[in-house]
Amino acid sequence: MRLANKTAIITGGAQGFGAGIVDKFLAEGARVIVADINTDAAQRKAGEHDNASPCSVNVADGDSVQSMIDGALSQWGHIDILVNNAGVTHLPAPMETISEGDFDKVFAVNCKSIYLLARALVPHMKQRGQGAILNVSSTAGLSPRPNLNWYNASKGWVNVATKTMAVELAPFGIRVNALNPVAGETPLLKSFMGEDTPEMRAKFLATIPLGRFSQPEDMGNAAAFLCSDEASMITGTLMEVDGGRCI
Numbered sequence: 001m002r003l004a005n006k007t008a009i010i011t012g013g014a015q016g017f018g019a020g021i022v023d024k025f026l027a028e029g030a031r032v033i034v035a036d037i038n039t040d041a042a043q044r045k046a047g048e049h050d051n052a053s054p055c056s057v058n059v060a061d062g063d064s065v066q067s068m069i070d071g072a073l074s075q076w077g078h079i080d081i082l083v084n085n086a087g088v089t090h091l092p093a094p095m096e097t098i099s100e101g102d103f104d105k106v107f108a109v110n111c112k113s114i115y116l117l118a119r120a121l122v123p124h125m126k127q128r129g130q131g132a133i134l135n136v137s138s139t140a141g142l143s144p145r146p147n148l149n150w151y152n153a154s155k156g157w158v159n160v161a162t163k164t165m166a167v168e169l170a171p172f173g174i175r176v177n178a179l180n181p182v183a184g185e186t187p188l189l190k191s192f193m194g195e196d197t198p199e200m201r202a203k204f205l206a207t208i209p210l211g212r213f214s215q216p217e218d219m220g221n222a223a224a225f226l227c228s229d230e231a232s233m234i235t236g237t238l239m240e241v242d243g244g245r246c247i
Helices: 016-027 039-046 062-076 100-128 149-172 189-193 198-205 216-226
Strands: 007-011 031-036 052-056 081-084 131-136 174-181 238-241
Touching (some): 007 062, 016 031, 016 216, 039 052, 100 131, 131 216, 149 238, 216 238
Parallel strands (some): 031 052, 174 238
């Protein structure tokens, strides 16, 4: 029960990696808000557990984010952990062919959301002198693949932002880390590959030394450690949960 009595907000928590993190946090004793733009999915996921509450949120909208934080503080009185997991990608294509709309959406959800959540929550964490923030990045931000250029760039932004946040917030007792998973068994997998075929899966798996995709459970285990007191000396880390992909 390494997260006993902790309160946590997990964005994009209704499915994929986010759902794996939700499950693990609850198993470790945390109280969790399952935050997702898909209201029905958030309600279904939260309904699987005690100590889980759904929240419909658009992480790229400042008013929606502030409303979520206000609601969490009203419900709990304090927030210990924030997991910025919500993310999107564009389909694989030459960089110059990606639409402006797709570019804007990728950076709004993957990058701007971290700014908006920090703006809304960091003052509270500073006041308490403690807190843990975990950003879900990607191996795409460390070892980019062709034809995912702007997604790669957004995750590179997340990695630099994580280290910058860690340095600035350390004096206030706030730790900031990131997870860098390889492609996983999530709804985004098909988007990364362009098409979900045995041949395309084999091509992807050939680049991962351990020979499998990241699973939601892998992300949950890593996230629970980094957000627990066991990791009290760890901040600014970009943990690769990638089966050796970035070696």
